[in-house]
Amino acid sequence: MDTNAPDAALPPTIRAFLAAHAARQVDAAARAFSSSPTSPPVVVDDGHTYRGTEEVRHFLRDAGGQYTYTTELVGAERVDDTRWVAVNRIEGDFPGKVAELRFRFTLVDDRIAELVIAP
Incomplete structure (x- = not known):
């Protein structure tokens, strides 16, 4: 896992999604996802x-x-030609106060087809 400038390991679509999601900009985050009717986007969280x-x-x-x-x-790391993992440290007023979450992305045609979020 690359910890030196981790965002450099991620494609622009994922970087844009992560920034928009952190800022709670729903429309901008949603634009990063596939809109294909034959392969609709999936998020598991x-x-x-x-x-x-x-x-x-x-x-x-x-x-x-x-x-x-x-x-x-x-x-962040590239798994293969279509999959990347981003690790985010979340700190806040939720139970436990701090968590590290792995965001596992699958891209199709430069859009997020699947996102699985897990500890």
């Missing part, structure tokens, strides 16, 4: 799966909304 554009927008709008927190990208 906290035991829930969100499929399709509307469910992904719901996730982006509501995820962590009950808490105040900051996000710091602390690691």
